[in-house]
Amino acid sequence: MGRWVYLMRTIPNISSLLQPLEDAIRLKLFPSITGHVACATGERELFSLPCRFGGLGMGDPTAFCESQFDASLRITAPLKDLIISQVAHVHSPDTRSIKAQVHQHRRKASKKRALEIRNGLSSQLQRAIDLNSEPGASSWLLALPLQDQGYHLTKQEFWDALHLRYGWTLLNTPSHCVCGSPFTADHAMICRHGGLTFVRHNDLRDTTAELLSNVCTNAAIEPPLQSLSGEELTPRSANCQDDARADIHARGFWGRRQSAFFDVRVFHPNAQSYRNVSIPSVYRRHEMQKKREYGDRVREVEFASFTPLVFATTGGMGKEAITFYRRLAELLSKHSALSYSSTLAWIRCTLSFSLLRSATMCIRGSRSISFRSPDASPEMGLTNGPRET
Numbered sequence: 248m249g250r251w252v253y254l255m256r257t258i259p260n261i262s263s264l265l266q267p268l269e270d271a272i273r274l275k276l277f278p279s280i281t282g283h284v285a286c287a288t289g290e291r292e293l294f295s296l297p298c299r300f301g302g303l304g305m306g307d308p309t310a311f312c313e314s315q316f317d318a319s320l321r322i323t324a325p326l327k328d329l330i331i332s333q334v335a336h337v338h339s340p341d342t343r344s345i346k347a348q349v350h351q352h353r354r355k356a357s358k359k360r361a362l363e364i365r366n367g368l369s370s371q372l373q374r375a376i377d378l379n380s381e382p383g384a385s386s387w388l389l390a391l392p393l394q395d396q397g398y399h400l401t402k403q404e405f406w407d408a409l410h411l412r413y414g415w416t417l418l419n420t421p422s423h424c425v426c427g428s429p430f431t432a433d434h435a436m437i438c439r440h441g442g443l444t445f446v447r448h449n450d451l452r453d454t455t456a457e458l459l460s461n462v463c464t465n466a467a468i469e470p471p472l473q474s475l476s477g478e479e480l481t482p483r484s485a486n487c488q489d490d491a492r493a494d495i496h497a498r499g500f501w502g503r504r505q506s507a508f509f510d511v512r513v514f515h516p517n518a519q520s521y522r523n524v525s526i527p528s529v530y531r532r533h534e535m536q537k538k539r540e541y542g543d544r545v546r547e548v549e550f551a552s553f554t555p556l557v558f559a560t561t562g563g564m565g566k567e568a569i570t571f572y573r574r575l576a577e578l579l580s581k582h583s584a585l586s587y588s589s590t591l592a593w594i595r596c597t598l599s600f601s602l603l604r605s606a607t608m609c610i611r612g613s614r615s616i617s618f619r620s621p622d623a624s625p626e627m628g629l630t631n632g633p634r635e636t
């Protein structure tokens with residue numbers, strides 16, 4: 248697409264000439280990347296939105312070529328004036344402020360357009376757009392398919408990922424799950440048969456602990472909490488078991504030498520029990536549940552901090568997790584040559600692919616009754632989280 252954009256920026260009035268390109272995108276490209284026969288008009292508008300607004304970042308070239316040319320004219324105007332005047336300058340003209348204005352204008356226009364398109368969609372698709380617009384939820388779509396980073400997807404995985412993103416009916420799946428329920432995407436995300444949902448939890452836990460080990464001391468998974476010896480915890484639902492464990496421990500994360508515990512939870516926002524609840528409320532509910540379970544014990548007995556890391560299967564995360572990964576990016580960027588923003592983008596991309604691979608595994612993985620995950624034990628956090636319906 249970059250080469251086409253170059254054409255749009257350098258040649259005016261080519262909208263009609265780009266119609267064959269738009270036809271190829273609509274009739275050939277989209278069917279091949281979605282697995283659908285054709286791309287409906289409403290879908291085409293949705294796909295034209297930037298990924299962060301729930302789209303696929305594939306705009307209609309006949310619609311945005313003029314704005315590309317106008318933006319290019321504005322940005323290069325100071326340089327053009329210099330060339331015409333033939334006055335020698337030591338420094339090239341600073342076009343950063345013009346670029347910033349152009350980008351700001353483009354962002355505002357995209358946001359307005361996204362809102363208009365969203366309002367014309369079904370309530371189910373609106374919720375999908377809201378989930379896809381969460382920070383980090385679309386990172387996998389923006390990544391280069393680098394094999395050494397694990398950012399490559401097979402054709403089937405890519406199709407499944409798009410079907411999950413837009414709530415389409417999955418292709419080539421069994422009619423029923425081994426548990427007897429009809430096999431749908433929403434059921435696949437919450438069915439505990441085969442231990443696939445636990446593998447999803449453990450993958451996020453291990454990935455996070457590995458990142459922490461680069462910047463903290465004593466980073467460990469499943470650290471046992473000290474036994475209670477008469478301490479009274481509040482509330483009553485607090486975890487008082489002798490063999491209680493958090494998911495991750497690290498020292499020196501929030502403060503120097505300060506001990507910190509973290510616990511991961513993944514929920515499926517399209518499960519029946521959450522469908523009529525706002526997305527921020529579901530995150531908050533899970534964060535509060537985790538804090539009730541561990542917060543008081545970790546604070547009073549371990550003299551440490553506790554942070555719940557709550558994820559949606561769609562790639563978004565709760566407020567506390569957002570703050571946690573921002574802090575992690577800050578610490579990691581100090582230990583590397585990468586900037587804070589690049590480090591945060593890399594972390595979000597890694598988490599996004601972890602959730603995406605887990606999601607496709609929940610769809611295509613084996614749930615045969617004899618299968619038992621090697622991690623399938625309560626000690627490894629497999630009892631983590633309430634059963635979703």
Ligand SMILES: [Zn+2]
Binds near residue numbers: 424427434438439440
């Ligand atoms: Zn099932």
